[in-house]
Amino acid sequence: MKLSPMFVTGVALVVLWCVIALVAPKLATHDPYAIDFAAILQPPGAEHWFGTDNVGRDTYSRVIFGARLALYIGLLGVIAPMLIGMTVGLVAGYFGGWIDVVAMRLVDITVPFPFFVLVLSIVAVLGPGIENYFIALALVGWVGYARLARAEALVLRRAEFVLAARTMGFSSGYILLRHVLPNSLSSIVVYLMTDVTLVILFGAALGFLGMGVSPPAAEWGVMIAEGQTYISSAWWISFFPGLAMVLIGVGFALIGDGLARMLRIER
């Protein structure tokens, strides 16, 4: 398989962010939570590379530490929706019948509402915090995976190798796990990558709205919110976390697109 340049760039970006998150204490020049009233609203310079915020915290160090939170939210947030969605979709698509009808009506109920509005209202009911964001994602985010997995299973259940497995007397559970799942995984992984981006962005959006990670945490959404009152005089407070978010998002999106392209050629 030939690696597409998109994929390589994406992987490089994501690996870079993972390294940054891992060795954040070494990379940071200051304590991300240290308040220094002697140095408030400093523009980017030799002492504070990305400047400082309204209480004198070092923006660069906060952005670096923010990577930890972003990756934590992004990677953990997609696990539950993926597992739930994949299971529901594969079972519904493979068996069809009433299971399919019930599962797809559940999907239909969820789909008409804008994704973020639904997540937001669930978090609003449950109360702010990352845990509640994860719960909301699990309740809403599985839908995309379920539709995708169902479409794959619908095709695969008619594939000759699945029929062959049936005529070899294997149980349905075994066929789903060993024959249907591995062959539908590629498109699910592609979707997973775009979903990670989405979950990171929405996580930050929740932080911005004060419904996600709570201040004074070094979270990019929170930082942007803190900087918005100073946007005309101290642009760097919001700008650098925003830039970081774009770069991590582009990384995952490139992996997704690159994978999609590579897998398509392979077929």
Place this chain on the structure above:
Amino acid sequence: MTPLLSVKDLTVRFGATVAVDDVSFDLERGAALGIVGESGSGKSVTCRAVMRLLPPSAQISGSASFEGRDLLQMPETELNRVRGKRIAMIFQNPSSHLDPLMRIGDQVAQTLHKHTDLKGRAIRDEVLRLLDVVRIPDSERWAQAFPHQLSGGMKQRAMIAGALACQPDLLLADEPTTALDATVQKSVLDLLAQLRREQNLTMIFVSHDLGAVARVCDDLLVMRWSRLVESGPVSRVIDAPRHDYTRKLLASHPDRLKPRAFAPVGQGAPLVEARGIQIRYGSRMLSDWIAGREGGFMAVKQVDFAVRQGETLGIVGESGSGKSTLARSLVGLVKPYRGAIFFDGQPADPAGPGRIAYLREMQLIYQHPSEALSPRMTVQAAIAEPLRRHRLCPRDAVQGRVAELMSQVDLDPDLITRFPGQLSGGQCQRVAIARALAFDPRVLIADEVTSALDVTLQAQVIDLLLRLQKERGLTMIFISHDLAVIRRLCSSVIVMREGRIVEAGPTAKVFDTPAEAYTRALIDAIPHLKGDVA
């Protein structure tokens, strides 16, 4: 006289792979040239290179002069005046080359609009005339039809009508009959042969089927591995082939294979028996109930048959005759609506609770060798799967058993770590057979196992099945639309049409003295190497 088309040193490369290697031939006006070869031999690429239909990634060198002008150097605008008007092409799969949203008449009229000065009524009349020429009955009505309303053969005729619209000098036919049923295939071949005579058409006919080419063409090119291995008049090549590969190709043709003498089968009780099988797709709706109809679609209407131990039963029929559905009901993939299956004298329920014991005795091999194996499993994993899953042998003996099964089907042991995508069609089919043999079944059902393979591979797979049957005393049910294969392999045969058995009996009797007109039509449609000799 200068030839109409003269191809010299044509070489086509896709990156590092050479698809056509230094091919030259001349084509006189009025002649018909057949290009024969197996898949990947470069025959289609040659044809497409002449029409300049290859993707931009192809590097083409050499020349193809059409009436003295090199098609390969011609500017695009000039080429478009030649394509369709002077040189026309028909393709393998008529349904993918007809626009599904356009009426048949309009599709035929397209080239007329583009390349002639005819207008309005004159175009309509010309379209109807063309549909008559390709023998589409009731042309007024079919001109108004959409492609999906036509059968495969009709679609191919409509495509030929479109190709003939501007009275081209040269017709390129790329596997035009491969996707068609035997009887339809014959009628299209007859049509092409007739058009040649009537319209003095010059033709290049590309096919993997020597018999089909022999029916239409005077001259033959044989291609293998991108090269031309032999050329000459059809009769000479068939009677006195000069190249080893041509000889091998001819030897693999069902005509040249020796018919087998069948040992008389004992009069014992049948091993597999089907009684009154009916299979329905779709369910009975309320409206059907009110109208007193059965509802759904009856794929198999009424079928009874019996196979004795060690016997090979052939089931023949064209697509849609219900033969594959019948096979699938024997292994529990579809449930018969009515009727019963008996195995070894006992009523069997292939989809019910006792199915695992039943399926160990009865295994099905599928049509598409590469699709019958999971793309993510190695050869080793695929063959070992039933052994492990059903504990057919002790855990530590699996490795050895896989190797043994692979050697039984003549698979190179080095292939064991390969994935299906890295195997050829014939190799995949062998893996599938080895996997079925892992069960040590008493009955093997082969559903069109040879139809996706090239002739030489076909012959090999058939030999393999015959050998396995002899060694293991297997009982076989062999389903095919290819009567030549059935004749070679089966001791008795049933002929199916539209879900019913038309004729049944010992193979020799059915083939030599067919009682039904339909059976006779099927037998007549077998493509032979020599026009009329049976």
